[in-house]
Amino acid sequence: MTAVPTRRERQRQATFDEIVDVARRLLRDGEDVSVRAVAQEMGLTPPALYRYVDSHAELMVRVARSIFEDVVATMTTARDAQAPDDPAAQIVASAAAFRTWALTNRHEFQLVFASATSTAPEDGSAPEPLVMTSLDACLPEESGVKLFGAFFSEIFGRLWVKYQFDIPADADLDPELLEVLRGEIKAPEVTDALGGPTPGAPTPGMIWMFERAWSRLYGTVTLEVFGHVHPAFISTGALFGATMLDIGRELSIEGEWPRLQAIARAQY
Structure with a gap:
């Protein structure tokens, strides 16, 4: 109780x-x-x-968590507007909702997604880093960064189960990269009937595909947020749409792009 x-x-x-x-x-x-x-x-x-x-750093972590919770709530609304058995539509709608949130909340986006450092503490000590260039990067876990990363990774796993897009085998990855990727895999909490990992459970190759897709999405949205591309590329959504199509080709959903593009544009 x-x-x-x-x-x-x-x-x-x-x-x-x-x-x-x-x-x-x-x-x-x-x-x-x-x-x-x-x-x-x-x-x-x-x-x-x-x-x-206790400190300015703790204040910023609390602010970051609140921001991440709002971002995830926004993306959840977009995801849940799509059919539960349509991960392609869910991931495109969620990504487009993330972009719209970022363009609408530039200062908050900068704090948790694009700041090299936080505001300097008033005691004169070195500023605490608040930067996220990867879905599983540098923010403290209590800031909510894991919540954000888990949202996309869950849909990504279901996307692979449905479309079975090609993922690199361990032998195809650079040994140093493979070691890093293996370190990102947590012990599975759920197994299938044969005792193996559940379908869509992460492999080094899948994590690499996920990180590459995220880096393209993140890079494009960051360029748009800070106005480092032609304004028309932003206002029309052309650059974002092209980026999502490029990602879609690697995830074997490019054949559905006309349908998915309409879903993305509904979030603009």
């Missing part, structure tokens, strides 16, 4: 929520997201705020 939070616990959680909400609003407005700035917005002193967060 789950214990009912006490009044003090509810009040403390409400303050945590307000801290994150205020920090995200400052971030969206392009303002300084320091402990001092957040405290001032809340009518508190910095020492009072430090009763809730």
Whole structure:
């Protein structure tokens, strides 16, 4: 039986929520997201705020988790609008929803997906890294990065089960890369009737395909967010569409592109 939070616990959680909400609003407005700035917005002193967060780095991790939860919720809505047995439509709709979110929330995208460092802590110490160039990269796990990565990897596994696209065998991968990829594979929690991994369970080759697809999607969206391509490429969705078609060719879904393109455009 789950214990009912006490009044003090509810009040403390409400303050945590307000801290994150205020920090995200400052971030969206392009303002300084320091402990001092957040405290001032809340009518508190910095020492009072430090009763809730131990450091600026912890504040940024809480903000990052809130952002990731919102991104995943947005993508979940797009995914669930498609048939559950249509992973091609689900992954395209989710990717397009991610792009639209990124273009609409540029400052928040920059914080969790494209910042080399976070805002420098007020104590003068070195800034904590907040960067994600891979779905399983550098953010602390409690920031929510795993939640984001798991969302896409689950659909990707079902996509392979349905389309059986070619994936590199271990012998085809560079030995150093193979070692890295093997390190990314966790022990399977579920096995099939013969005791083997479930269909669509990750292999080094599958993880490599996944990372390559993600790098193309991430790279294209990042270029669009920061306006490093022609504005018409962004407004028409032409660059994103071409990128998704390139990915689709490797995943054996290019034959369905007219249908999938319409699904993607519905998210623009």
